[in-house]
Amino acid sequence: xxxxxxxxxxxxxxxxxxxxxxxxxxxxxxxxxxxxxxxxxxxxxxxxxxxxxxxxxxxxxxxxxxxxxxxxxxxxxxxxxxxxxxxxxxxxxxxx
Amino acid sequence: xxxxxxxxxxxxxxxxxxxxxxxxxxxxxxxxxxxxxxxxxxxxxxxxxxxxxxxxxxxxxxxxxxxxxxxxxxxxxxxxxxxxxxxxxxxxxxxxxxxxxxxxxxxxxxxxxxxxxxxxxxxxxxxxxxxxxxxxxxxxxxxxxxxxxxxxxxxxxxxxxxxxxxxxxxxxxxxxxxxxxxxxxxxxxxxxxxxxxxxxxxxxxxxxxxxxxxxxxxxxxxxxxxxxxxxxxxxxxxxxxxxxxxxxxxxxxxxxxxxxxxxxxxxxxxxxxxxxxxxxxxxxxxxxxxxxxxxxxxxxxxxxxxxxxxxxxxxxxxxxxxx
Amino acid sequence: xxxxxxxxxxxxxxxxxxxxxxxxxxxxxxxxxxxxxxxxxxxxxxxxxxxxxxxxxxxxxxxxxxxxxxxxxxxxxxxxxxxxxxxxxxxxxxxxxxxxxxxxxxxxxxxxxxxxxxxxxxxxxxxxxxxxxxxxxxxxxxxxxxxxxxxxxxxxxxxxxxxxxxxxxxxxxxxxxxxxxxxxxxxxxxxxxxxxxxxxxxxxxxxxxxxxxxxxxxxxxxxxxxxxxxxxxxxxxxxxxxxxxxxxxxxxxxxxxxxxxxxxxxxxxxxxxxxxxxxxxxxxxxxxxxxxxxxxxxxxxxxxxxxxxxxxxxxxxxxxxxxxxxxxxxxxxxxxxxxxxxxxxxxxxxxxxxxxxxxxxxxxxxxxxxxxxxxxxxxxxxxxxxxxxxxxxx
Numbered sequence: 001x002x003x004x005x006x007x008x009x010x011x012x013x014x015x016x017x018x019x020x021x022x023x024x025x026x027x028x029x030x031x032x033x034x035x036x037x038x039x040x041x042x043x044x045x046x047x048x049x050x051x052x053x054x055x056x057x058x059x060x061x062x063x064x065x066x067x068x069x070x071x072x073x074x075x076x077x078x079x080x081x082x083x084x085x086x087x088x089x090x091x092x093x094x095x096x
Numbered sequence: 097x098x099x100x101x102x103x104x105x106x107x108x109x110x111x112x113x114x115x116x117x118x119x120x121x122x123x124x125x126x127x128x129x130x131x132x133x134x135x136x137x138x139x140x141x142x143x144x145x146x147x148x149x150x151x152x153x154x155x156x157x158x159x160x161x162x163x164x165x166x167x168x169x170x171x172x173x174x175x176x177x178x179x180x181x182x183x184x185x186x187x188x189x190x191x192x193x194x195x196x197x198x199x200x201x202x203x204x205x206x207x208x209x210x211x212x213x214x215x216x217x218x219x220x221x222x223x224x225x226x227x228x229x230x231x232x233x234x235x236x237x238x239x240x241x242x243x244x245x246x247x248x249x250x251x252x253x254x255x256x257x258x259x260x261x262x263x264x265x266x267x268x269x270x271x272x273x274x275x276x277x278x279x280x281x282x283x284x285x286x287x288x289x290x291x292x293x294x295x296x297x298x299x300x301x302x303x304x305x306x307x308x309x310x311x312x313x314x315x316x317x318x319x320x321x322x323x324x325x326x327x328x329x330x331x332x333x334x335x336x337x338x339x340x341x342x343x344x345x346x347x348x349x350x351x352x353x354x355x356x357x358x359x360x361x362x363x364x365x366x367x368x369x370x371x372x373x374x375x376x377x378x379x380x381x382x383x384x385x386x387x388x389x390x391x392x393x394x395x396x397x398x399x400x401x402x403x404x405x406x407x408x409x410x411x412x413x414x415x416x417x418x419x
Numbered sequence: 420x421x422x423x424x425x426x427x428x429x430x431x432x433x434x435x436x437x438x439x440x441x442x443x444x445x446x447x448x449x450x451x452x453x454x455x456x457x458x459x460x461x462x463x464x465x466x467x468x469x470x471x472x473x474x475x476x477x478x479x480x481x482x483x484x485x486x487x488x489x490x491x492x493x494x495x496x497x498x499x500x501x502x503x504x505x506x507x508x509x510x511x512x513x514x515x516x517x518x519x520x521x522x523x524x525x526x527x528x529x530x531x532x533x534x535x536x537x538x539x540x541x542x543x544x545x546x547x548x549x550x551x552x553x554x555x556x557x558x559x560x561x562x563x564x565x566x567x568x569x570x571x572x573x574x575x576x577x578x579x580x581x582x583x584x585x586x587x588x589x590x591x592x593x594x595x596x597x598x599x600x601x602x603x604x605x606x607x608x609x610x611x612x613x614x615x616x617x618x619x620x621x622x623x624x625x626x627x628x629x630x631x632x633x634x635x636x637x638x639x640x641x642x643x644x645x646x647x648x649x650x651x652x653x654x655x656x657x658x659x660x661x662x663x664x665x666x667x668x669x670x671x672x673x674x675x676x677x678x679x680x681x682x683x684x685x686x687x688x689x690x691x692x693x694x695x696x697x698x699x700x701x702x703x704x705x706x707x708x709x710x711x712x713x714x715x716x717x718x719x720x721x722x723x724x725x726x727x728x729x730x731x732x733x734x735x736x737x738x739x740x741x742x743x744x745x746x747x748x749x750x751x752x753x754x755x756x757x758x759x760x761x762x763x764x765x766x767x768x769x770x771x772x773x774x775x776x777x778x779x780x781x782x783x784x785x786x787x788x789x790x791x792x793x794x795x796x797x798x799x800x801x802x803x804x805x806x807x808x809x810x811x812x813x
Contacts, residue, residue: 001630002621006157008116031100035293036330038126040115045108047101056115060122060319061327141623143491150632156639159630164623167632168490168517175484178477179449179491179499184624186446186475186497193624216487219480 008056011039015059018074020052022085026071033063033072043084051084097298103134110162112140117153117160122326124317124333125149125232127290129203132230132312133163135300139198141166141180145173145208148239149232171212173204174220174229181225199304200227205316206247207237210273221280224308228300231273231311234318242321246271250392251385252373254321259376264385269392277311278347284310286346286355290317291334295344295355302346315342323372335367340397351410352403364390430602432563432595433458436502436528436588438602439570441472442610445526446497446617449477449488454540455592456504456530482507486514486525493523494631496622498574501525504592505532508546512553518585519554520647521632524577524619525585528570531559531692531743532592533775541776542592544691544744547720548752554647555585556654557721561677561695563600566590568665568673569718571605574614575661581653583619591693591743593776605669613668655722675719678731680706684713686791687732687765690741691717691753694772694779701784712788717753725760737791738765741802743773750799768795772802779803 029049034042041057043050052063064072075081080088098106112133119125125148133140140163144150150167153160168176181200187193204213209231217229236254237243244257244266251265259265277285283306288296296314303310315336317329324332336342337356341364344356365386368374377386430438436459440448450460466472477492479485482503493499503511508529518525531547533539547557556576560566569588577586590596605613621629635643658675666672677695680702681687688698695716705712715731717724732738742751750758754769761767770787773779783802790800801808 001154001157001159001633003159003162003628003630006159008114009118009155009158011116011118014121029101031104034104035100035131036127036290038115038119038121038123038329039117040111040113040126040130044104047104053115058121060329061325062122062330065327066330139626141495144632151634154630154633156633156635156643159633161630162628164628165630165632166491166494166623168487168521169514172484172487172514175479175487176491178479178484179447179488179493180495180623182447182449182475182477182488183492183495183497183499186492187495187624189473189475190446192496194626198624215480216484219484222480223478 010055011058012055015057015077017077018059018061019054019057019077020063020072020085021075021079021081021087022051023071023073024086026069028069030068032066032068036062036066038062051086097294098135098301100293103131103297106134112162114160114162116158118155119148119152120319120326122319122329124234124290124329127293128230128232128296128314128316131290131293131296132201132300135297136199136201136304138196141198141200143167143173143177143180143200143202145202145204145213146170147205147208149203149205151239170208172216173202173208173213175216177202177227177229178220178223178225181227202227202229204229204231205238206231206233206235207245210246210271218280221277221282221309221311226306226308228303229309229311231313232316233313234316234321236321238318238321247273250389251377253376254373265373265376274313274347278350281350282309282311283307283349284346286311287313287342287344289315289333289337289342289344291330291337292344292356299346321373323375324370328370332367332370335362335370338362339364339367341367341393343397343400345400345404351407352400353407353411354400354404364393427601427603429599430563431458431597431599432560432566432590433530433597434462435563435567435602436570436590437462437466438604439567439610440500441466442605442607443498443500443571443574443614444472444611445474445500447475447477447492447499449479449485449492449501451479451482451485451503451507453482453504453507455532455542455596456502456507456528458596459502459528459530482510483514486511486518489525490514490518490521490523493525494521494619494623496617496619496624498617499525500527502528502530504530505534505546509534509549512550515550515553515555515585522583522647522650523585524583526570526573526577527585527587529587529589530592530596531589539775540592542594542693543774543776544589547587547589548744550587551721551752554651555587555721556582556651556658557587557589558718559589559691559720560595560718561693561716563595563598563602565673565718566595567602567604568671571610571613572661572665572673576654576657578617578619579657582650582657584650584654589692594693609669613665651722655719655724658719673718674727675724676727676731677716677718679714679716681713681715681731681733681735683711685711685736686788687713687715687735688739688741688784688787689715689717689728689753689757691720692743694741694743697779697781698784701781701788705785705788710788723756723760728757729761729763732761732763732765735765737768739768739770739787739791741770741772741787745771745774766795769799770802771799777803
């Protein structure tokens, strides 16, 4: 097979009730979550943390365990988050 | 020495291993694979032995691999890699390849390395092929459902060394694979853990700079096999190192060097307690077993310390020459 | 095209094979010694040591690793050849299956030898038959000249885009591997030109990432295997084309089968390998006595040339199929294959001969032709047994 010939399977369906969320204000871009994520579900661009790919994330919680600042917290699957994983403020919109 | 940011930039530029595979939630293997692949500067050909990594990352027609990748069988990854390396040499000699140095990397589990693949590994090391062999050591045959291997530690419960009315887990101690590899007098061998990703990354850089074979034995946590919560993988990897269960060291041309001294070693029991495979040790009658593990670990550590002291002047001389 | 010539040398089958390999100039040759194949790799190693060929030799630690390394090298983009026999081939079989499945066009010489136990170093076809269903092309040589010619033809068959499968070129242990005879060698450049460059669709060292050796579930495995089987079937035509091209250029035609004095034959023997030499002498002698006997020698065993064999058998009345291997509990492999595919009217009888290097004398072959005059006894006949075991013939 040649890489890219087929779509990547979505393994997000493996999650069993929790998903990671992030408080960007606390994130220091240490990228420990990025290297420890078994599913390349932590997204970064040029070394800056960008959030999660929920199509891939299996909900193992390793990212929240290795996060040194508490920026990543596991939340219930139904919790509304913005596409990158930030918790939405009351009323459903995330500031800035 | 690459920073995480540099590794991330490389992965961004040329993703070599991607998610979407079916390795378990919390599996320790992908971090090994990505750290290894992202730490190698030039082009790579990867060879896998049959095992969790191979099965879960290449379910037809999907592939997680962004580099040329080959799997043939369980017991022969080192032989396959030596064929790829011989092809590289021959084609380069005959001017059929561009000048860029290709690194050949094997990824095989402990079953495919300590046990069924040992002969092929030994032969390849003896022949001196330039390749990096990475054993992701999760200490049992996990892909087939957690059976005892030569890497399974003493007393660990597996489906073929179960705890029962008579059985008390694996009756034998682990094989010292790294020592076996070192006995082949290869240029570079090391033990590493994902908890210390930079130590691993540096060892990869050193390994692939060699002109001969190099070997990395990397501890790989396994939620179903070890019986730990998926979230605890990184913590267990760290505790294995900090308790001195899994010392980080390298062997350069036969000279040993511990690359990490736990400042405040943690109690082995802290590591054992997090894993169901050692759950039977909590019983009163199992104190013996626990102390036997402790004894094995400590004698291994002391041996490495002694060797590190012995090799100190060799490393100093080498470093002063290169300075 | 003009026939080009040709130095004639006295060579054993093993040496002739090593010369073919030297002239093909493979990129990689993994080797491991085993009797009676060893003369091939020894001679080839000598060529390398003397600078007569610049192949990378891989002195591996087992035949299993030889075949494994061959798969790695062949798929990496290197023309790869190896050689083995007997227990070595048995040890390789797991990986020959995989080489076929991964479509690795490895060419391998086999010095056909009995399988243990009892351990025995002499010729028979048990090893080749163990690899019968591995998906590899199997060709058998009658003598050193054929071993050489077929080896030169083999890369073109293996590497043909419609095939891309391993090719095993068999020669009988000792009676071919170690027996010296006149062998006409081609010139190095002619061989080079005939085999051409090594080209496969997805070389691992070709710069374009590909994943090979994937895990196929029930939704895909079946289709992949059937494509592989069709590729092996396609090798029959490729073999025929290659044989024709070889004959046009070099004047020797080695077809999938060789019918010998089959015109108007009433009784015939079908067999594989070096015993054909003895059988041809017997046919000549019986023909002189006016007996209408003939012989069909099978060179291409996989894919099995059913139609060509049926055509060669023509109007023959009785056929003895001589197997130098067994399939305990049922009929031996060559007989079973012919029985399965043959639609003609001839009566087919099964004989086993020459196991473990047991000599097959002209009298044995004569006996078969004589028995073909008689009504069938049924079952399997064991030629050449001695003492009380003779009565063990079923």
